[in-house]
Amino acid sequence: MKLKNYAKVIRAKFLVLSVLITFTATSLAIFEGVFNPFHSLLCFLILILFHISVNSLNVARDYKSGIDAETEKTPFSGGSEVLSSETLGYKSAILVALLSLGLSLPVFAFFSSKFDPWIVSTLFLSAITLVLGYTDIFAKNLLGEISAGIGLGTLPVLSIFFFQEGSFSISSILVSASMFIPTFNLLVLNEFPDIDVDRRHGRKNIPIVLGKKNAVRIYQLSNLIFTFTIITLVNLEFIPVFTAFSTIPAIISLKLGRDISKNSHSVEIKHMKSNTILTHSIFLLTGLSLTLSSIT
Numbered sequence: 001m002k003l004k005n006y007a008k009v010i011r012a013k014f015l016v017l018s019v020l021i022t023f024t025a026t027s028l029a030i031f032e033g034v035f036n037p038f039h040s041l042l043c044f045l046i047l048i049l050f051h052i053s054v055n056s057l058n059v060a061r062d063y064k065s066g067i068d069a070e071t072e073k074t075p076f077s078g079g080s081e082v083l084s085s086e087t088l089g090y091k092s093a094i095l096v097a098l099l100s101l102g103l104s105l106p107v108f109a110f111f112s113s114k115f116d117p118w119i120v121s122t123l124f125l126s127a128i129t130l131v132l133g134y135t136d137i138f139a140k141n142l143l144g145e146i147s148a149g150i151g152l153g154t155l156p157v158l159s160i161f162f163f164q165e166g167s168f169s170i171s172s173i174l175v176s177a178s179m180f181i182p183t184f185n186l187l188v189l190n191e192f193p194d195i196d197v198d199r200r201h202g203r204k205n206i207p208i209v210l211g212k213k214n215a216v217r218i219y220q221l222s223n224l225i226f227t228f229t230i231i232t233l234v235n236l237e238f239i240p241v242f243t244a245f246s247t248i249p250a251i252i253s254l255k256l257g258r259d260i261s262k263n264s265h266s267v268e269i270k271h272m273k274s275n276t277i278l279t280h281s282i283f284l285l286t287g288l289s290l291t292l293s294s295i296t
Helices: 002-009 012-032 037-065 092-116 117-133 143-164 170-178 180-190 191-200 208-212 212-235 239-262 267-296
Strands: none
Touching: 002 037, 002 092, 012 143, 012 170, 012 180, 012 267, 037 092, 037 117, 037 143, 092 117, 117 143, 143 170, 143 239, 170 180, 170 191, 170 212, 180 191, 180 212, 180 239, 191 208, 191 212, 208 212, 212 239, 239 267
16 A cells, blocks of 8 residues: 555656657667667666656645645646545655655766766756756746656757767757657646646646637647657658658647637546647657667
């Protein structure tokens, strides 16, 4: 039972995204010929630890602020009931978050000894800032979606590629930049059910500040930008032609956005489920396309 409670604190089912992000980044490294299996394993460990930390902190701080007690729980939003039901304590959730961050330190020390310590430190401090600042700073200042797009999109893909052999490539920078959009969009739609509660507790996000209608427009525009970006990178030969398959979920997401608009801009569980599947599919198809290109 105790283990099950901790799984709820770390939002274990959401950690699948970190698996797919690592797959995308390592697939790019394989395609570029810089893949290091051991380093990739360490990167996966770091990303999982950071993801656990931000999830645990978010659960703990939402409980402390009272948001957790007021939100309507769904499989994709509304927080966790594990603290509000008193099956696990607030301090335990904070301890999990801090312990996860602490366990990442030796790995970063290892990479600092092998690669440029200034670059490694910059990547590490950027990740720490995103983890510690998400709930109490970024989510309250219209930066929650941006921090999610960077923290579970751009930054990990770029970092994992760098930690292969200590360098960046133009393709790695461009691909990591495009990976900002899927996670950004994932959060935009998942925020809809909690708008009223989040507003009362001082949060500022796109649906709250710009309204549901404009939030859906931003969601659709972002998918168009992602599709245009990937097709452009393929045409310019920065990435292989197979990578164009990753635009399929983004194109399907345009229809999802239209369905939400027809539903009076109300996001239901079925919409969040579709959006989650499509987001994960983008990372999966990108990784598969890069891997296939490297063996053909």
